[in-house]
Amino acid sequence: MLMSDGAVLAVRGLHTVFPSEAGPVTTVDNVSFSLGAGETLAVVGESGSGKTMTFLSVLRLVPPPGRVTGGEVTFEGADIATLSASAMRRIRGAGIAMVFQDPLTALNPVFTIGDQMLEVIRAHTAMSPRQARARALEVLERVHIPAPQQRIDDYPHQLSGGMRQRVLIAMAIALRPKVLIADEPTTALDVTVQAQILELLAELRGELGMGMVLITHDLGLVAKYADRVAVMYAGRVVETSPIAQGFGQSRHPYTRSLFRSIPRLDLPADQPLTAIAGQPPDLARLPAGCTFEPRCFLGNGREDCRNERPALSPTTSDRHLSACPHWRTLLDAEAGA
Amino acid sequence: MKPPADPRPNGGEPLLSVEGLSKTFQDRQLFSRFRGAGVRAVDSVSFSLDAGETLGVVGETGSGKSTLGRLVLRLVEPSAGRILFNGEDITALSQRRIRRMRQQVQMIFQDPYGSLDPRMSVGSIVAEPMIVHGLWHGGRDERVLEVMRQVGLQAEHRNRYPHEFSGGQRQRIGIARAMALQPKLLVLDEPVSALDVSIQAQIINLLRELQQQADLGFLFIAHDLAVVRHVSNRVAVMYLGEIVEIGPRDGLYASPMHPYTVSLLSAVPVPTVDRERGRDRVVLHGEIGSATDLPSGCRFHPRCYKARLKAASPGVETVESQGERLPSICVQHQPPPVDGGGGHVAICHFPERGEDRSQVAGRAVEFSKGAG
Numbered sequence: 001m002l003m004s005d006g007a008v009l010a011v012r013g014l015h016t017v018f019p020s021e022a023g024p025v026t027t028v029d030n031v032s033f034s035l036g037a038g039e040t041l042a043v044v045g046e047s048g049s050g051k052t053m054t055f056l057s058v059l060r061l062v063p064p065p066g067r068v069t070g071g072e073v074t075f076e077g078a079d080i081a082t083l084s085a086s087a088m089r090r091i092r093g094a095g096i097a098m099v100f101q102d103p104l105t106a107l108n109p110v111f112t113i114g115d116q117m118l119e120v121i122r123a124h125t126a127m128s129p130r131q132a133r134a135r136a137l138e139v140l141e142r143v144h145i146p147a148p149q150q151r152i153d154d155y156p157h158q159l160s161g162g163m164r165q166r167v168l169i170a171m172a173i174a175l176r177p178k179v180l181i182a183d184e185p186t187t188a189l190d191v192t193v194q195a196q197i198l199e200l201l202a203e204l205r206g207e208l209g210m211g212m213v214l215i216t217h218d219l220g221l222v223a224k225y226a227d228r229v230a231v232m233y234a235g236r237v238v239e240t241s242p243i244a245q246g247f248g249q250s251r252h253p254y255t256r257s258l259f260r261s262i263p264r265l266d267l268p269a270d271q272p273l274t275a276i277a278g279q280p281p282d283l284a285r286l287p288a289g290c291t292f293e294p295r296c297f298l299g300n301g302r303e304d305c306r307n308e309r310p311a312l313s314p315t316t317s318d319r320h321l322s323a324c325p326h327w328r329t330l331l332d333a334e335a336g337a
Numbered sequence: 338m339k340p341p342a343d344p345r346p347n348g349g350e351p352l353l354s355v356e357g358l359s360k361t362f363q364d365r366q367l368f369s370r371f372r373g374a375g376v377r378a379v380d381s382v383s384f385s386l387d388a389g390e391t392l393g394v395v396g397e398t399g400s401g402k403s404t405l406g407r408l409v410l411r412l413v414e415p416s417a418g419r420i421l422f423n424g425e426d427i428t429a430l431s432q433r434r435i436r437r438m439r440q441q442v443q444m445i446f447q448d449p450y451g452s453l454d455p456r457m458s459v460g461s462i463v464a465e466p467m468i469v470h471g472l473w474h475g476g477r478d479e480r481v482l483e484v485m486r487q488v489g490l491q492a493e494h495r496n497r498y499p500h501e502f503s504g505g506q507r508q509r510i511g512i513a514r515a516m517a518l519q520p521k522l523l524v525l526d527e528p529v530s531a532l533d534v535s536i537q538a539q540i541i542n543l544l545r546e547l548q549q550q551a552d553l554g555f556l557f558i559a560h561d562l563a564v565v566r567h568v569s570n571r572v573a574v575m576y577l578g579e580i581v582e583i584g585p586r587d588g589l590y591a592s593p594m595h596p597y598t599v600s601l602l603s604a605v606p607v608p609t610v611d612r613e614r615g616r617d618r619v620v621l622h623g624e625i626g627s628a629t630d631l632p633s634g635c636r637f638h639p640r641c642y643k644a645r646l647k648a649a650s651p652g653v654e655t656v657e658s659q660g661e662r663l664p665s666i667c668v669q670h671q672p673p674p675v676d677g678g679g680g681h682v683a684i685c686h687f688p689e690r691g692e693d694r695s696q697v698a699g700r701a702v703e704f705s706k707g708a709g
């Protein structure tokens with residue numbers, strides 16, 4: 001269903017569990033998705049929804065005591081879930097690279113950016129220091145850092161936030177990965193810099209033919225840059241669809257609620273904001289049924305919503321999946337309105 | 338240069354009025370004779386704010402918007418200018434009188450984690466301002482519970498500690514603490530930007546309710562242009578310490594005059610696919626400069642698209658600047674205030690209005706065309 005032929009990265013039934021005093025907490029719960037070459041998948045969700053943990057699980061970077069307890073991860077057709085630690089290290093960086101949210105903490109303050117880039121490049125290739133430095137300069141230029149010859153010997157604190165994020169992107173693409181995972185790459189940046197960074201990522205995706213995962217909470221960025229979207233809530237994907245058909249005609253009440261709760265520049269200024277009732281879910285104390293039921297404007301009190309946790313299933317198309325069995329009610333309400 | 342005038346539409350005594358307010362931070366070096374020129378964090382800022390009104394302040398990192406909020410509260414000392422609260426000049430008040438003033442001017446912080454003492458229960462956090470201000474005469478438990486109820490906290494929460502609450506609930510505690518003294522003015526510094534989107538709406542709606550109940554004035558400082566549009570009556574846009582544009586919300590968002598405002602609005606993506614992908618974007622040159630090394634003339638000229646458009650059009654005198662030809666007026670002269678009517682003012686040599694409005698400006702802020 002989610003698997004398309006020729007996917008560069010495909011994940012099936014991924015599970016990640018953290019032990020806690022209240023028993024094991026499932027932070028990634030049966031997550032499946034696939035990503036084609038040159039495609040951008042946006043993963044949307046709030047803090048604790050499992051969007052970052054899903055990709056740390058894919059890269060096998062889950063911080064202990066967390067553990068990936070199940071699922072298949074296929075990269076370029078080969079199963080990487082069972083690879084040895086050293087084989088996995090080769091995949092990270094050279095195959096799948098990740099760019100994190102905070103560009104200051106992701107760089108080591110006591111080394112120049114050149115040192116740090118060379119370390120990454122030489123760890124993954126047989127290049128000499130001179131070749132590696134040439135590669136570093138080449139990618140710094142590619143991410144439009146002005147005067148890379150001088151910048152390469154700067155320390156992270158000498159660069160602005162936007163420039164640091166460019167350096168991290170340069171490090172991520174230095175090994176020409178097939179998949180780039182960008183985890184909230186612009187949340188810490190100003191809006192005009194955000195636009196520059198995302199334009200850069202879109203440009204690189206096109207030039208290098210990478211598959212890209214854009215983890216974000218900004219629905220505007222999804223509308224602008226993604227080909228497909230997966231919405232996560234309480235560790236699960238609750239809705240996924242192609243952007244062109246599905247975004248804006250959501251078939252899950254959580255996604256609908258997200259749209260109604262944000263102020264939007266493309267709607268009248270006095271639009272009322274409908275807050276989502278209640279508090280974000282506590283993963284250690286999830287309800288037995290649908291995890292969104294306690295906050296849902298639709299399911300509230302319905303017997304089946306409280307008793308059974310619905311699976312992600314096809315709606316009108318098998319490309320648009322929803323974990324709400326009452327998705328038709330949403331469409332009917334829309335048609336009636 | 339004279340700061341842009343800020344004619345108030347309704348007249349009368351404003352709740353807060355700020356005139357030519359400036360703050361220069363001197364960097365203290367070990368050897369004082371090597372002292373630098375200082376950082377002009379806030380430079381000749383003027384505006385006023387009525388009771389019951391929200392003035393939104395937007396700007397990027399380094400624009401001086403947070404320093405402005407702290408100046409109004411007298412948390413940092415102004416270098417020049419005047420602050421009038423209810424008509425009274427509070428610029429030179431003694432520390433003791435400032436404290437009395439702060440009963441009426443309270444602040445809400447961005448970080449609901451760092452701004453609450455982890456060792457104090459919610460009840461004591463809310464009660465503390467009343468004790469500090471000598472308003473605690475026993476039997477004020479009622480007041481604590483009343484304020485907690487007002488912000489949507491339950492009575493049983495009073496004996497719990499901040500770490501037991503989610504981000505949204507913590508922000509409610511911070512709001513309760515600010516409301517305990519029944520202030521007239523709230524300075525809100527990024528009050529919702531650390532919160533998840535589903536919780537942002539709860540807090541925004543709560544703030545609006547509180548404002549209506551008590552006729553509060555809000556100085557709402559944020560970087561999110563959509564949030565600011567939603568909450569504000571008027572909006573001020575700051576760049577490198579200056580207000581470059583100020584005006585009633587609808588006018589400013591529908592027809593921004595300053596190229597920086599246009600650029601900001603153009604950078605915000607909207608969550609409707611056809612509209613978003615059909616829009617034009619203004620590409621800004623470089624990043625925000627530094628207040629330690631201000632550009633000559635107009636502070637925005639090194640990044641401005643309009644200056645570049647103008648430099649290419651006939652009859653505009655240009656000079657060489659950083660390897661580019663730019664209009665000499667932008668590089669050499671402080672821009673004058675331009676009055677767009679109804680209190681809408683921008684400082685720019687080539688404002689985006691009338692026949693001089695560039696095409697890209699029109700398309701970049703056209704949010705509702707497209708899907709229809």
